[in-house]
Amino acid sequence: MFRQRLIPLFLVFVFGIPFLMLTDLFPLHRYGMFARIPISAPESPVKILVYQDGNWTELSSGSPYLDAGILPRKSLEAFGDSLKESQFRLALLSTFKKMPDSIALEKIENNTKIRRILYP
Amino acid sequence: MKYRLFVATSLGIFLLLWGLEHWLEEVILHLEKSDSGYLTSFLANKIESLGTEEARNLIPQIKIRWLAICLFAFYLMSSEEPKSMATEKDLRWRIRLFFGIQLVYLPDLMKELSIRWQWKSFYEPALIPGFIFKEMPSVFFLQFGVLFCFAIGAYFLLSKWKPGSSIAFILSVVSLMCWTIFLFIYMGGGNIDHTYASMYSAMIFMSVLLFIWWKNPTLTDSGHRLFQAGIWGCYFFSGLEKLFLSGSNWLDGNLFKVLCQSHPGRFCDWFAQHPLVSGFALCAVLAFQLLSPLQWRYPRWAYVTAGFGLFFHLGTWLVLDIGGWQSPWLVMLLFLLPVNANNSLAEEKLAA
Numbered sequence: 067m068f069r070q071r072l073i074p075l076f077l078v079f080v081f082g083i084p085f086l087m088l089t090d091l092f093p094l095h096r097y098g099m100f101a102r103i104p105i106s107a108p109e110s111p112v113k114i115l116v117y118q119d120g121n122w123t124e125l126s127s128g129s130p131y132l133d134a135g136i137l138p139r140k141s142l143e144a145f146g147d148s149l150k151e152s153q154f155r156l157a158l159l160s161t162f163k164k165m166p167d168s169i170a171l172e173k174i175e176n177n178t179k180i181r182r183i184l185y186p
Numbered sequence: 187m188k189y190r191l192f193v194a195t196s197l198g199i200f201l202l203l204w205g206l207e208h209w210l211e212e213v214i215l216h217l218e219k220s221d222s223g224y225l226t227s228f229l230a231n232k233i234e235s236l237g238t239e240e241a242r243n244l245i246p247q248i249k250i251r252w253l254a255i256c257l258f259a260f261y262l263m264s265s266e267e268p269k270s271m272a273t274e275k276d277l278r279w280r281i282r283l284f285f286g287i288q289l290v291y292l293p294d295l296m297k298e299l300s301i302r303w304q305w306k307s308f309y310e311p312a313l314i315p316g317f318i319f320k321e322m323p324s325v326f327f328l329q330f331g332v333l334f335c336f337a338i339g340a341y342f343l344l345s346k347w348k349p350g351s352s353i354a355f356i357l358s359v360v361s362l363m364c365w366t367i368f369l370f371i372y373m374g375g376g377n378i379d380h381t382y383a384s385m386y387s388a389m390i391f392m393s394v395l396l397f398i399w400w401k402n403p404t405l406t407d408s409g410h411r412l413f414q415a416g417i418w419g420c421y422f423f424s425g426l427e428k429l430f431l432s433g434s435n436w437l438d439g440n441l442f443k444v445l446c447q448s449h450p451g452r453f454c455d456w457f458a459q460h461p462l463v464s465g466f467a468l469c470a471v472l473a474f475q476l477l478s479p480l481q482w483r484y485p486r487w488a489y490v491t492a493g494f495g496l497f498f499h500l501g502t503w504l505v506l507d508i509g510g511w512q513s514p515w516l517v518m519l520l521f522l523l524p525v526n527a528n529n530s531l532a533e534e535k536l537a538a
Contacts, residue, residue, distance in 0.1 A: 073408050074412070077391070080387070080419075081419050086255065
């Protein structure tokens with residue numbers, strides 16, 4: 067009988083430790099990531115860069131390249147969440163009203179810039 | 187006596203945490219300044235991402251969370267066993283089906299892992315796998331692992347295995363380890379993705395069920411309830427997180443528009459423009475998640491959880507574009523249903 071009552075403690079242990087830890091120490095249990103109503107739109111560690119006239123500049127809202135001047139935030143989310151490359155690339159490029167010479171993604175990691183060219 | 191000891195220990199740790207609050211603040215300060223060692227720098231980055239103020243605000247939560255966990259454990263330990271019992275035949279087919287479902291999702295997981303491998307320069311290992319997989323493993327390794335896992339699933343689905351044998355338990359643990367590695371790599375490819383969360387959780391408890399069936403068959407029904415708890419536990423704890431992290435904000439329909447910033451869409455905008463409707467939906471979601479542990483005591487509560495869960499997942503797909511009809515979460519709801527519902531109903535009719 068006592069052993070039977072100990073079984074639920076295993077359940078509490080599996081769910082309870084990540085629940086107490088609050089952060090994503092355990093990568094398979096990040097309850098908070100889908101529980102919180104965010105105060106503001108999430109920031110992405112990835113930047114979209116456009117290359118024109120010999121310079122790389124960060125894409126921002128209101129850019130003349132963008133259709134209706136809206137930053138493709140959802141594209142960035144797609145990148146961060148599911149990394150579905152083809153969908154991401156299509157979603158991103160479809161937001162451009164006119165194309166610059168080149169489009170790239172940039173991420174800073176350990177003080178090193180990692181850049182991936184998306185277009186052409 | 188044992189319950190009293192349990193309650194006394196819980197309260198003791200609660201008071202201890204209360205006394206350690208100042209110490210925890212010191213740890214946060216230290217981690218913010220520290221830049222040495224993988225573990226320390228990882229934690230420091232996490233604290234930084236939370237923001238100092240927010241991290242400090244969360245310290246009191248740990249105490250309350252500890253109490254919540256203890257109350258939850260007390261509820262589970264004190265509830266009586268339900269009178270209905272699962273039959274061996276029902277359970278064996280349920281286990282077959284569970285591993286059969288893995289066969290459906292493994293190719294999809296392999297596809298996702300391959301995409302992540304193409305973007306391997308963006309690979310960021312999480313804490314534990316960071317010690318083992320500092321870099322993204324090769325495609326050959328991933329393909330071999332998925333095929334191996336596929337073979338285990340096919341064995342459970344097609345062969346004449348005995349549930350009470352050691353081989354069933356051992357193979358389930360091997361499968362669990364494979365999935366753990368895949369998901370570690372999957373998570374290292376970007377932000378959190380909960381696609382396989384309830385399935386993985388159920389997998390942990392499936393191994394426990396098979397262990398119990400092997401070592402102590404008389405407790406098999408408890409093991410099955412634990413397996414089900416692995417699924418509803420995901421809902422319950424996400425409900426608790428909503429309560430702890432968002433609090434009353436979660437019930438405020440006016441804040442729904444903030445969710446639409448991350449998940450824009452026509453239906454989301456409609457919900458945001460109707461705070462009463464969105465407020466009701468948010469409240470209903472919280473209620474169904476927090477009440478899901480009732481299944482532990484009343485197995486037929488599963489019909490409520492599974493029914494609401496179905497609407498919940500289809501709703502998030504329609505409104506927020508999260509998940510979808512093919513999500514493993516939806517299939518896992520099937521395992522919440524009591525296996526012997528028809529038998530029990532028949533017994534009740536006979537008794538009447």
